[in-house]
Amino acid sequence: MDDPHEWTIRDANVADMAGQRVIDFKAHTLHVLSYSAPIRARMRLSELRAHLFTLPDQPDRIPYRTSYYNENWGFCLSHAALEALPEAEYDVVVDSTLAPGVLNYGELFLPGQTEDEILISTHICHPSLANDNLSGIAVASALAQRIAAMPARRFGVRIVFVPGTIGAIAWLARNESNVHRIKHGLVITGLGDAGPLVYKQTRRADAPIDRVAAHVLRHWPTPSRVIGFDPYGYDERQYNSPGFSLGVGRLTRTPHGTFKEYHTSGDHLDFVDPNQLTDALNAIEAMLDVVQTDTFYLSQNPKGEPRLGKRGLYRTVAGQADRQRQEMALLWALAYADGQDSLLDIAERASVPFREIAEAAQALEVVGLLVDTRAKV
Ligand code: ZN
Numbered sequence: 001m002d003d004p005h006e007w008t009i010r011d012a013n014v015a016d017m018a019g020q021r022v023i024d025f026k027a028h029t030l031h032v033l034s035y036s037a038p039i040r041a042r043m044r045l046s047e048l049r050a051h052l053f054t055l056p057d058q059p060d061r062i063p064y065r066t067s068y069y070n071e072n073w074g075f076c077l078s079h080a081a082l083e084a085l086p087e088a089e090y091d092v093v094v095d096s097t098l099a100p101g102v103l104n105y106g107e108l109f110l111p112g113q114t115e116d117e118i119l120i121s122t123h124i125c126h127p128s129l130a131n132d133n134l135s136g137i138a139v140a141s142a143l144a145q146r147i148a149a150m151p152a153r154r155f156g157v158r159i160v161f162v163p164g165t166i167g168a169i170a171w172l173a174r175n176e177s178n179v180h181r182i183k184h185g186l187v188i189t190g191l192g193d194a195g196p197l198v199y200k201q202t203r204r205a206d207a208p209i210d211r212v213a214a215h216v217l218r219h220w221p222t223p224s225r226v227i228g229f230d231p232y233g234y235d236e237r238q239y240n241s242p243g244f245s246l247g248v249g250r251l252t253r254t255p256h257g258t259f260k261e262y263h264t265s266g267d268h269l270d271f272v273d274p275n276q277l278t279d280a281l282n283a284i285e286a287m288l289d290v291v292q293t294d295t296f297y298l299s300q301n302p303k304g305e306p307r308l309g310k311r312g313l314y315r316t317v318a319g320q321a322d323r324q325r326q327e328m329a330l331l332w333a334l335a336y337a338d339g340q341d342s343l344l345d346i347a348e349r350a351s352v353p354f355r356e357i358a359e360a361a362q363a364l365e366v367v368g369l370l371v372d373t374r375a376k377v
Helices: 045-051 079-083 130-149 166-174 208-218 274-293 320-335 343-350 354-366
Strands: 006-015 021-024 039-044 089-099 106-110 117-123 156-162 182-188 197-200 224-227 248-252 296-299 338-342 370-372
Touching: 039 045, 045 089, 106 130, 117 130, 117 166, 117 274, 130 156, 130 182, 130 274, 156 166, 182 208, 182 274, 197 208, 197 274, 208 224, 208 248, 208 274, 208 343, 248 274, 274 354, 296 354, 320 343, 320 354, 338 343, 343 354, 354 370
Parallel strands: 117 156, 117 182, 182 248, 197 224
Antiparallel strands: 006 021, 006 089, 039 089, 106 156, 197 248, 296 338, 296 370
């Protein structure tokens, strides 16, 4: 087979003999089978039916269907609309082009202090669908803005916006000589529905991001779960393929195919909750925070416990409980400050969120009790 052609769609409709458009791409982009070959013909409904796609069990929704790499044409419509069509003749028009072209993708790189990188990838190929995939584009864009506004980073962050499958494969093929720099990554999409956050592990479930994501979600204030890798899904399949094995996990909410709005016109803006998007964005940011700041500390006062009060380490915090938490975090950070346990190791031992231990360690570093063993760059 030749390289896949680029598809350009200008118009697509089915009109009755009075010229009334009964199916109209201009009314909803889902009405045309994606990748439809061009056609202009007059035919009876009985003949047209083989090219019409509906969802009988969700009769008011338009399905999203594609016909990649298999030359066909067709229309998608609600089952109710199909039922209302009289047996008659119709004029069918798909005004499209399938021809050699280009594959477009977006890529943003926010440099870090080292050559190592974090990859964030989201797919951009679904028309007029909000959760899968506009939510991923929105969260990735907001994440980019947040990261760009932050001070120096250890890892560079590379955010790619690619057509699903073909785009990720093309991106990997073009960047093969540099992908060894990617130490951690996440494929993100489907982050706006009402379901809990779902982290899908990497192929071997042994990448650092697997541990980081599980840690963050274990302490996350909203519901979440972790699932194992399986070879079906989004572009984690490409990044985890044996020839790359990049250690890229995936964060979604309700997995694809398991909510009834999936790949239908029911996946519209009202299906996506801005609070869920924000919660997902915060969770991703917390995961990247662990990756960016985890390090090993060495105590400068390791023989017995140093006095913390006289060093001003008990800052005024709201309540007794918060003060106790803060004090415990300081003690945990000191107790394991022999360069053997990372902050994440300590947070897991203490069963507290990474950030609490990280802040305690940073406060201890400020007063000279701890030294970061990571080489300053
Ligand atoms: Zn999809």
